[in-house]
Amino acid sequence: MSEATGRVVDGSETYKLEVEDLEKHFPVNSGIVSRILRGESDQAVRAVDGVSLGIREGEAFGLAGESGCGKTTLGKSAIRLLEPTGGKIYFDGTEITNASGAEINRFRREAQIIHQDPYQSLNPRFTVYEWIKEPLDVHGIGTAEERDARVYETIEQAGLKPAEAYAPEYPSELSGGERQRVGIARALALEPSFLLADEPASMLDVSIRASILDLFKRLQTDLGLTAVYISHDLSLLKHMCDRIGIMYLGELVEVAPADEIINDPKHPYTQALVSSVPRIDPDEDRERIELVGEVPDPVDMPSGCRFHPRCPRIVQPEGYDFDQDDWRAVVNLRRDVLAGDVDPEAIRRNRDDDEASALAIRDAYDVPDRLADAAADDVLDAALSDVLAGDSNDAADVLRREFATPCESGPIETHQVTPTQEAACVLYDEDEPYTLE
Amino acid sequence: MSLLEIRDLKTYYRADGGWVRATDGVSLSIDRGETVGLVGESGSGKTTLAKSIIRLFPDNAEIHGGSIDYDGTEITDLSDKELRRRIRWQEISMIPQNAMNGFDPVYTVGQQIVQVIRHHEEGVSKADARDRARDLFDELGIEPDRIDDYPHQFSGGMAQRAMIALALALGPSLVLADEPTTALDVVIQDRILETIKEKQAEIDSAMIMITHDMSVVSETCDRIAVVYGGRIVEIADARTIITNPRHPYTLGLRNAFPDISDDDQELISIPGTPPDLVDPGEGCRFAPRCPFAEEDCWEITPEPQEYEPGHFVECHRADEIDYLQSAAGEKSTWQDATTGDRDAVVDGGIVDTSGADATETEGGSADE
Numbered sequence: 001m002s003e004a005t006g007r008v009v010d011g012s013e014t015y016k017l018e019v020e021d022l023e024k025h026f027p028v029n030s031g032i033v034s035r036i037l038r039g040e041s042d043q044a045v046r047a048v049d050g051v052s053l054g055i056r057e058g059e060a061f062g063l064a065g066e067s068g069c070g071k072t073t074l075g076k077s078a079i080r081l082l083e084p085t086g087g088k089i090y091f092d093g094t095e096i097t098n099a100s101g102a103e104i105n106r107f108r109r110e111a112q113i114i115h116q117d118p119y120q121s122l123n124p125r126f127t128v129y130e131w132i133k134e135p136l137d138v139h140g141i142g143t144a145e146e147r148d149a150r151v152y153e154t155i156e157q158a159g160l161k162p163a164e165a166y167a168p169e170y171p172s173e174l175s176g177g178e179r180q181r182v183g184i185a186r187a188l189a190l191e192p193s194f195l196l197a198d199e200p201a202s203m204l205d206v207s208i209r210a211s212i213l214d215l216f217k218r219l220q221t222d223l224g225l226t227a228v229y230i231s232h233d234l235s236l237l238k239h240m241c242d243r244i245g246i247m248y249l250g251e252l253v254e255v256a257p258a259d260e261i262i263n264d265p266k267h268p269y270t271q272a273l274v275s276s277v278p279r280i281d282p283d284e285d286r287e288r289i290e291l292v293g294e295v296p297d298p299v300d301m302p303s304g305c306r307f308h309p310r311c312p313r314i315v316q317p318e319g320y321d322f323d324q325d326d327w328r329a330v331v332n333l334r335r336d337v338l339a340g341d342v343d344p345e346a347i348r349r350n351r352d353d354d355e356a357s358a359l360a361i362r363d364a365y366d367v368p369d370r371l372a373d374a375a376a377d378d379v380l381d382a383a384l385s386d387v388l389a390g391d392s393n394d395a396a397d398v399l400r401r402e403f404a405t406p407c408e409s410g411p412i413e414t415h416q417v418t419p420t421q422e423a424a425c426v427l428y429d430e431d432e433p434y435t436l437e
Numbered sequence: 438m439s440l441l442e443i444r445d446l447k448t449y450y451r452a453d454g455g456w457v458r459a460t461d462g463v464s465l466s467i468d469r470g471e472t473v474g475l476v477g478e479s480g481s482g483k484t485t486l487a488k489s490i491i492r493l494f495p496d497n498a499e500i501h502g503g504s505i506d507y508d509g510t511e512i513t514d515l516s517d518k519e520l521r522r523r524i525r526w527q528e529i530s531m532i533p534q535n536a537m538n539g540f541d542p543v544y545t546v547g548q549q550i551v552q553v554i555r556h557h558e559e560g561v562s563k564a565d566a567r568d569r570a571r572d573l574f575d576e577l578g579i580e581p582d583r584i585d586d587y588p589h590q591f592s593g594g595m596a597q598r599a600m601i602a603l604a605l606a607l608g609p610s611l612v613l614a615d616e617p618t619t620a621l622d623v624v625i626q627d628r629i630l631e632t633i634k635e636k637q638a639e640i641d642s643a644m645i646m647i648t649h650d651m652s653v654v655s656e657t658c659d660r661i662a663v664v665y666g667g668r669i670v671e672i673a674d675a676r677t678i679i680t681n682p683r684h685p686y687t688l689g690l691r692n693a694f695p696d697i698s699d700d701d702q703e704l705i706s707i708p709g710t711p712p713d714l715v716d717p718g719e720g721c722r723f724a725p726r727c728p729f730a731e732e733d734c735w736e737i738t739p740e741p742q743e744y745e746p747g748h749f750v751e752c753h754r755a756d757e758i759d760y761l762q763s764a765a766g767e768k769s770t771w772q773d774a775t776t777g778d779r780d781a782v783v784d785g786g787i788v789d790t791s792g793a794d795a796t797e798t799e800g801g802s803a804d805e
């Protein structure tokens with residue numbers, strides 16, 4: 001991502017929370033299982049890999065992406081529940097990346113997390129009262145009476161009324177919605193100014209989700225809180241948030257106002273993601289964008305744009321003119337040739353053919369018998385002949401050189417695509433950059 | 438004639454306080470090739486209803502009444518053994534919510550599929566069954582060679598596909614899909630729903646899709662049955678349920694579900710929790726949460742009424758459709774509905790006081 005991310009409106013904007021090039025890498029060989037599977041290595045899972053983002057004061061910001069994209073790690077690293085392995089964090093304009101002692105204590109009071117699972121996040125041996133009071137005791141806030149009063153106040157702020165009825169209850173006596181409210185009350189006890197809510201409604205029944213979301217909205221308005229909501233549920237984030245950021249494999253690929261990112265996504269990954277959400281309205285015809293394969297292993301990061309092995313809009317090589325779907329199919333074939341993974345004999349066997357052929361290989365990859373662009377077809381044909389002759393390296397060389405795409409190399413710039421939308425994608429390289437007033 | 442005809446089915450669970458009436462007088466018929474969605478929140482009894490059909494429920498559950506006619510066979514009369522031998526898998530199969538739990542971790546996925554095929558079809562050689570398993574994998578977009586993998590080597594999406602392969606291996610006439618994609622990310626969910634639909638059309642099987650997701654049923658189902666308190670409270674073609682429902686609970690669910698296409702939707706929750714089904718008594722089971730409840734609702738159990746052809750509703754006020762639809766769209770309508778029950782004033786959750794869903798977690802497993 002470029003520097004620009006997060007500094008959207010103008011250079012003078014200050015953020016409630018800002019991260020710059022934030023990075024959280026986990027060593028791969030820390031667990032016994034991965035040591036057995038992969039051997040000793042200094043490889044790392046790049047869960048968050050250079051994210052820059054500013055969250056505005058009072059804003060509701062949504063972080064979305066598929067499981068494993070790093071959204072939760074980003075959230076937790078940004079408030080130092082996980083220690084980042086690189087980058088900087090600013091809170092209220094002050095750098096807190098390496099803060100310790102009184103300073104980090106103050107920050108920990110200001111920024112609170114609300115966990116996903118209201119069943120596991122409460123201690124079953126604590127009453128509601130004890131659970132909410134604990135952080136006040138730990139931080140030594142006020143007098144005993146003040147702490148007591150604060151507990152009742154936050155229980156009511158979380159919508160549990162009358163507070164006296166809830167205070168002596170144990171979690172086992174509460175419904176899921178009520179437990180989630182207790183978790184929220186505890187987070188509120190220290191009067192934070194920032195909330196990180198990790199899938200705050202995903203464990204709750206759909207019938208009551210709205211009431212928890214309403215509570216967050218009300219708290220943000222009444223208490224002036226800034227909040228980041230992490231969720232895989234785009235419909236929910238669209239409903240809840242001012243802006244949404246989409247993550248893919250440790251990077252932020254698009255940031256935009258909620259309605260715009262859903263109604264008119266700019267990044268091909270966001271486009272695919274939004275197109276996958278089923279629609280309630282029976283009259284809405286949804287055009288699903290197909291993606292190749294599944295999210296790759298974060299240890300083995302693709303070069304260039306991390307989405308390029310799956311992207312339907314991957315940029316075509318200079319000098320050739322493919323049908324885009326054919327180009328995508330050729331890229332898939334090229335990838336396997338480069339990896340030495342194309343086995344003509346195996347393809348023959350699977351198809352029960354008499355002998356291996358270039359046509360069979362094309363067919364296995366959904367590449368047409370002839371490409372519309374004759375020059376491109378010649379290149380492919382030559383490469384497939386090499387593959388059939390056992391000269392995989394020659395084939396790989398030719399395809400690597402001739403069919404190179406800018407998507408697979410170099411740093412990918414983040415572009416200001418509209419006044420409010422940013423996307424990290426080569427497609428916008430050629431556009432006149434959107435000039436800021 | 439319908440493929441499946443359920444009449445007045447009652448499935449109860451034995452619990453401390455007595456019988457939990459998880460399915461309590463449900464009638465439903467399903468045609469060949471048809472897809473019917475069962476929607477409702479946890480504890481509504483939707484899963485029990487579906488699992489009752491092939492008796493995939495725990496030991497403390499019992500069918501207490503009613504009949505299930507499957508293609509001329511009365512399933513409730515079959516012994517467990519007959520049911521297993523004649524119906525499960527080859528006639529009616531199940532795609533569980535979490536495929537990982539459906540597979541036995543100590544056998545390869547291929548071994549399990551081969552076993553199911555050979556168990557149900559006499560005279561199929563191991564090699565032929567393996568070939569079929571490979572073909573199924575291929576059709577579902579999994580490398581055929583991966584039939585030799587163990588379940589834990591699969592990603593969640595792949596395991597779910599493999600489970601679909603297993604569920605379809607014997608070409609069943611009816612597939613029960615229990616939240617088949619709930620645990621998956623949207624891209625994979627979408628692909629899998631598409632795969633299910635394609636395969637289903639290919640083998641012309643009917644399907645019951647159990648889910649809480651209004652958008653999933655809207656896109657995949659021909660008809661939708663809304664389940665509440667162990668009963669079907671409203672059923673109609675999918676379009677009618679989504680765009681023109683009459684039952685207050687259906688209206689509530691629709692308004693509680695975030696719609697990605699709606700820029701200014703006001704989400705409204707349904708206060709309260711699903712009813713305790715141990716001794717539900719007379720009256721509408723939704724009355725404690727219903728903003729439209731009147732005197733009669735508490736005392737007289739509503740009977741299903743047909744409003745348009747095939748559109749049945751169990752509600753005393755369903756003929757006031759215009760009023761119900763507009764009032765249900767107002768947040769204040771639901772907020773003002775109080776019952777004096779503390780739980781209902783705030784909100785319920787997935788805590789299920791009836792115990793019905795606690796006992797609904799067993800998946801179908803490959804060794805059935």
Ligand code: SF4
Pocket residue numbers: 267268269305306307308309311312313314315406407412424425426427
């Ligand atoms: S940079 Fe290329 S591969 Fe990546 S999203 Fe843009 S078009 Fe697709």
Ligand code: SF4
Pocket residue numbers: 684685686721722723724725727728729730731734739751752753754755
């Ligand atoms: S019968 Fe009465 S309580 Fe039940 S849903 Fe209808 S209006 Fe509400």
